[in-house]
Amino acid sequence: MPTVAIVGAGVAGLGAAYRLRETDAEVIVFERRESVGGRAATRRRNGCTVDVGANYCKDGDDRVARLLREELSDGLVEADGPVWTFDADGEISEGRGDDGSKWTYREGLAALGDRLRAASDAAVRTGTEVTGLARDGDRWRVETRDVGGSVDGDGDGATVRADAVVLTPPGPTTADLLADSELGDDGLRSTLVEAASAVPYRTILSVALGYGDRIEAPYYALVNADKGHDLGWVAREECKPGHVPDGESVLVVQPAPEWSRRRYDDTDDELAAAAAERAADLLDDTARERFDWAEVVRWREALPDAGADREALDRGADAGLFFAGDWVVGEGRLHAALASGLDAGDRVDADR
Ligand SMILES: Cc1cc2nc3c(=O)[nH]c(=O)nc-3n(C[C@H](O)[C@H](O)[C@H](O)COP(=O)(O)OP(=O)(O)OC[C@H]3O[C@@H](n4cnc5c(N)ncnc54)[C@H](O)[C@@H]3O)c2cc1C
Incomplete structure (x- = not known):
């Protein structure tokens, strides 16, 4: 059974988890805050x-x-x-x-986040920050850090292996995370970091x-x-x-x-x-x-204030890296962020 790691439990991340609920994927959502929903607060x-x-x-x-x-x-x-x-x-x-x-x-x-979480069947680890990704053969090592009373987390410094990763934090935060990661392809990493950090x-x-x-x-x-x-x-x-x-x-x-x-x-x-x-x-x-x-x-x-370069972000797909969130579609709206999460779920599903 493939494992999909989703970074961020805003509506985009939870939308992706919801879309994958009826697949055979094991879905784990990491959220650094204690509650889900992100900017739906x-x-x-x-x-x-x-x-x-x-x-x-x-x-x-x-x-x-x-x-x-x-x-x-x-x-x-x-x-x-x-x-x-x-x-x-x-x-x-x-x-x-x-x-x-x-x-x-x-x-x-x-409650939109709570409802999506309940409907998704995913394992949601709140109080758990993703600190970096590392390529490990054709899988990903997702490095995490316990930043609070995690609900069902593995504690400090847990590492999870995943076949695909969906990144949903705001563009600049996603860029920092990628910059601290070992993607096994420096050209891909700089393309993705540039695309994510360029979103104002x-x-x-x-x-x-x-x-x-x-x-x-x-x-x-x-x-x-x-x-x-x-x-x-x-x-x-x-x-x-x-x-x-x-x-x-x-x-x-x-x-x-x-x-x-x-x-x-x-x-x-x-x-x-x-x-x-x-x-x-x-x-x-x-x-x-x-x-x-x-x-x-x-x-x-x-x-x-603008959308990301989608073509650049799409280059991550071959390596099992996907992106969702309001910054990906360039519209700071809940429905757009949630739709972007559902779309990312479609792409992860089609890619397997
Ligand atoms: C003040 C304000 C007013 C708004 N008004 C409206 C409105 O009226 N109508 C409307 O439709 N939209 C509105 N929006 C926009 C809307 O809230 C966002 O577009 C939407 O919530 C974005 O969802 P998202 O999932 O893309 O991102 P987010 O909700 O930001 O979710 C990203 C999640 O990732 C988590 N995260 C970040 N880094 C890490 C990490 N390293 N590890 C683990 N987790 C991490 C964050 O904690 C967060 O929970 C408003 C936003 C704000 C701030």
Whole structure:
């Protein structure tokens, strides 16, 4: 039985694992964090459920939409209300033409990772970082390091042998991993490292602000259309069924990439205060400067700004190396990342 090692348990990695569930391959997914889902991340705080990475999943890919509506539909809910826009001066206007489905789960978007994990039947080793790959005959040695309380890992420094490897961390992280690997072909390694490292990423901070009263507004979220404002996105988490108790509100404030990069190392308190001040100004509601609690999450590699050179990445296939993730397809969206994982599963299956 062939073994497939998947690096990363975001939706791309778990999508590949899900696609391979009915094959005879033994699939092992390595995830350095303690939880799965990657940037589909949810925090719980003061009785609230908050999507602090991706805000929702769109129905932009037929295969993904079907999967969500059918096998992964348990607890699936839609954010209620439209997305409106604002400009550099904070002028709010109605509509942006993005009125398709905006899916999340009652327990938050991280449940998408949990559902995929459960449906995939793969062995998922959380708290386990892949530190390098080494060619071993026509197989791969996957070197790992225990970075936390691994659920079913082998402990420190375990090595797993695999016939194929699917790499899904963001491009620059994948490039670092390949640079530390022995692929047995220096030309291939430099081609792959170059392709993965060339993908530029935007940095985005995500600040959740909790309030003991309900914010009334005709929209679910506001997006900055002209990219000229300090804030990129402000959403009302209470528009998602089951996320916020009645009579309360949670604003998810995501500053623009430039602001996020500049203030990345500020303290959580400073970031929360600054985000609340900007949000209050935008909503023209000074009460929003005083929040009850805040959660700050920093995403250094938040969204790819371009796609990778696919032809270059495809050169890994002959050696059993495959790639998936939003950076591979050049679209920083959950449905695109998940579709890319399913496609990688197709290619691994066809290659055997
Ligand atoms: C702030 C923000 C807002 C967003 N908003 C939206 C939105 O509203 N709608 C939407 O569709 N998309 C949105 N996105 C984009 C979406 O979240 C991503 O496109 C998608 O989650 C990418 O999935 P992925 O599997 O490719 O990568 P990831 O989710 O990044 O998964 C990669 C995984 O690899 C793991 N990993 C990395 N290195 C290693 C290693 N060496 N060993 C083991 N594991 C490793 C990481 O921990 C991670 O779990 C947003 C993203 C951010 C950050």
